[in-house]
Amino acid sequence: MAQDTTEVVGELTEQIGEGGGMPQLDFANYPNQIFWLAVSLVIIYFILSRVVLPRVSSVLAERQGTITNDIATADELKQKAVEAEEAYLKALADARAEAGRIVAEAKLEIQAELDVAIAKADAEIAAKAAESEVAIGEIRKGALKAVETVARSTATEIIKAVMPGAGDAKAVTAAVKSQLKGA
Amino acid sequence: MAEDILGAGTEGADIVSAGPEFHPMEQFTLEPLFGGHAINWYTPTNLTLWMGVAIVAVILLLVVGTRRRAIVPSRTQSVAELAYGFVYSMVEDVAGKDGLKYFPYIMTLFIFIVFSNFLGLIPLSYSTTSQFAVTVPLALLVFFTVTIIGFVKHGIGFLGLFWVSAAPLALRPILAVIELISYFVRPVSHSIRLAGNVMAGHAVIEVFAVFVGVSVFIAPLAFIGIVGMFAMDVLVAFIQAYVFTILTCVYLKDALHPAH
Amino acid sequence: MEGDIVEMGKFIGAGLATIGMGGAAIGVGSIVGNFLSGALRNPSAAGGQTAMLFIGIAFAEAFGIFSFLVALLLMFAV
Numbered sequence: 180m181a182q183d184t185t186e187v188v189g190e191l192t193e194q195i196g197e198g199g200g201m202p203q204l205d206f207a208n209y210p211n212q213i214f215w216l217a218v219s220l221v222i223i224y225f226i227l228s229r230v231v232l233p234r235v236s237s238v239l240a241e242r243q244g245t246i247t248n249d250i251a252t253a254d255e256l257k258q259k260a261v262e263a264e265e266a267y268l269k270a271l272a273d274a275r276a277e278a279g280r281i282v283a284e285a286k287l288e289i290q291a292e293l294d295v296a297i298a299k300a301d302a303e304i305a306a307k308a309a310e311s312e313v314a315i316g317e318i319r320k321g322a323l324k325a326v327e328t329v330a331r332s333t334a335t336e337i338i339k340a341v342m343p344g345a346g347d348a349k350a351v352t353a354a355v356k357s358q359l360k361g362a
Numbered sequence: 363m364a365e366d367i368l369g370a371g372t373e374g375a376d377i378v379s380a381g382p383e384f385h386p387m388e389q390f391t392l393e394p395l396f397g398g399h400a401i402n403w404y405t406p407t408n409l410t411l412w413m414g415v416a417i418v419a420v421i422l423l424l425v426v427g428t429r430r431r432a433i434v435p436s437r438t439q440s441v442a443e444l445a446y447g448f449v450y451s452m453v454e455d456v457a458g459k460d461g462l463k464y465f466p467y468i469m470t471l472f473i474f475i476v477f478s479n480f481l482g483l484i485p486l487s488y489s490t491t492s493q494f495a496v497t498v499p500l501a502l503l504v505f506f507t508v509t510i511i512g513f514v515k516h517g518i519g520f521l522g523l524f525w526v527s528a529a530p531l532a533l534r535p536i537l538a539v540i541e542l543i544s545y546f547v548r549p550v551s552h553s554i555r556l557a558g559n560v561m562a563g564h565a566v567i568e569v570f571a572v573f574v575g576v577s578v579f580i581a582p583l584a585f586i587g588i589v590g591m592f593a594m595d596v597l598v599a600f601i602q603a604y605v606f607t608i609l610t611c612v613y614l615k616d617a618l619h620p621a622h
Numbered sequence: 623m624e625g626d627i628v629e630m631g632k633f634i635g636a637g638l639a640t641i642g643m644g645g646a647a648i649g650v651g652s653i654v655g656n657f658l659s660g661a662l663r664n665p666s667a668a669g670g671q672t673a674m675l676f677i678g679i680a681f682a683e684a685f686g687i688f689s690f691l692v693a694l695l696l697m698f699a700v
Contacts, residue, residue, distance in 0.1 A: 201699045202390040203494045203557065210403035212392065212495035219413040223420055223474050228466040231424040235446045238431050238439075245433055387698050456673060551684045558687035565694070605680035608673055 323359070330355045384572055386565040390492055408488040409496075416477040416490070424473070445473065449607065456611035460618055467507075468614075471500065472607040479560060479599035483592070491602075492560040494553065501553035504610050512617035523620035552609060559602045563595035632696050639693040646686020653678045 202208075334351045395406045424445075427438025435443055449469045453461050475491055482489020490496050512520040524541040526534055570591060573584035657675045661668030 201387050201694060202392060203387075203492070203561070204695075204699055205392070208392045208401050208407075209495045211401050211405055211407060212409055212493055213499050214403045215407070215410045215413055216490075216496050216499055219417055220470060220474060222417050224466065224470040226417070226420055226425060227470055227473060231428065231442065232446070232466055232469065234428050234431060235424075235443055238428065238433075238435075239443060239446070241431075242433055387694070452673070551681075551688075554691060555680060555684040555687055558691050559683075561694075562687065562690050601676065601679075605676055608677060609680065612677065 327355060327359055330359065384569065386568040386572075389488075389564060389568060390561065392493075409490050409493065412481055412488045412490050413478070415487075416474065416481055419477050419481065420473060445476075452608055453611055453614075456608060457614045457618060461611065461614050464511075464614060468607060468610055471504070471610060472603055475500075475556065475606055476600065476603035479603055480596075482560060482564070483595055483599060489560055489564060492557055492564060494557050497553040497557040498549070500556075500606075501549040504552065504613060505549040508610075508613045508617045511614070512620060515618060516620055520617070520620050523616055527621075548609075548613065552606065556602050556606050559598050560595075563591060563598055567591050567595070632700060636693040636696040639689050639696060642689025642692070643686040646683055646689070649682035649685070650679050653682055 331348075331352050334355055335348060338351060392401060392407050392409055394401055395408060395411055398405075401407060423438055424442045427436070428442045430436065430439065432439060446469070449472050450462075450465060453465050453468055457464070478489065478491040478496075481487055482491060512523070516522075524538045524545070526537045526541065529537050567588055570584045570587040574581045574588070576584075653675065657668075657671070657678075661671075
């Protein structure tokens with residue numbers, strides 16, 4: 180009976196529909212549409228809540244985790260790079276200091292050697308100078324003696340020539356000596 | 363006689379043969395899938411068919427598309443993730459952190475409406491969201507759920523939503539009446555907005571389509587009109603789903619935090 | 623003859639009802655225009671307010687849709 184009624188209503192509404200009414204306001208069809216709407220909503224709700232949402236949220240969380248990990252790793256690597264650079268700079272500074280030290284040491288050594296050499300040379304020069312002085316003194320002494328000898332012999336000869344037989348060698352020698360001392 | 367002429371019916375066209383036939387609302391007619399005329403509450407109709415297509419599309423895009431669970435997503439997977447993130451941030455921003463409990467329901471609404479809207483744009487398809495029988499239950503569902511949540515969470519304190527404590531005392535009863543009316547108008551505007559927008563777009567396209575057949579000179583213009591309206595409808599299909607969802611979030615926020 | 627007048631009234635009413643859509647257009651334009659002018663003054667705050675923009679548009683537009691619906695009702699359902 181109810182079946183018949185709905186059929187009649189359906190036919191009636193279709194006739195109205197042919198007349199160009201608004202199918203949206205055809206209240207006889209509402210139970211049908213609401214029923215299928217409910218069915219689809221429930222199906223979509225279960226698809227979403229049982230499958231899609233957990234899956235997508237887990238994927239997003241996983242990706243977030245991966246990104247966080249990657250950023251942490253990158254930070255670590257960066258830290259390492261900074262450390263390596265520091266070590267390199269330190270090594271460079273050390274090497275530079277070492278080089279400076281070696282240069283200073285070498286300089287000192289050379290200075291010492293130089294000093295020694297200079298001192299030695301000075302000593303040698305002093306010795307030579309002393310020797311030379313002695314030699315010069317001797318030569319001077321020799322020269323004075325030679326001058327005395329020459330003067331004496333010359334004076335003797337002159338005296339012999341001027342006054343033969345006069346005077347004697349002793350007087351001449353004394354005279355020359357006094358003369359040379361006075362000169 | 364006269365009613366036949368102006369009733370925009372098939373009979374009218376015979377008499378006024380010069381004028382075009384307009385059946386902009388005929389595309390929304392509910393028809394049984396397997397012949398016959400009777401539409402019982404269980405009869406599979408074209409509405410059933412296109413809701414089924416929507417469900418299949420949901421399965422294809424959201425279930426099959428994400429089955430690989432890739433860290434670097436494929437195209438379909440990133441669409442699914444985009445939809446998830448879009449609705450999730452909407453619920454979080456508008457309804458607040460405690461609204462996230464209702465995220466699956468709001469996501470269901472959004473996915474159902476957005477898929478129905480876009481499938482309705484396929485030529486010769488049946489747009490399910492243009493039916494008041496579809497959108498009114500949706501809006502009533504939201505309305506009752508939100509009201510029940512409000513009363514369960516805050517008891518009688520939920521009525522504070524209508525008592526604007528920021529206003530002067532003398533104005534408060536008047537404002538309470540206005541707030542009460544606007545509260546009960548919510549499901550009306552909520553449902554009619556969605557169905558009306560979708561229906562309007564389809565009906566206008568249909569009218570333009572009639573003009574294509576009228577004359578060779580009007581046809582190009584009408585065709586441009588169809589293309590423009592279609593582009594507009596693509597926009598509207600998304601925006602209306604967005605607006606429906608965000609209004610749901612706003613109503614949910616009112617239920618969770620009724621204080622003004 | 624009587625039917626003629628009724629039909630004529632239907633069409634005139636439907637046409638008049640569509641004027642309401644113009645009001646909705648003005649409303650939507652006003653909302654978006656004000657949003658834009660505000661957004662250009664303070665672009666950093668604009669991003670967070672797009673949700674409010676769409677809610678406002680939806681409310682304004684709903685009334686245009688109502689008038690359209692009235693037109694449709696007059697044309698096809700009355």
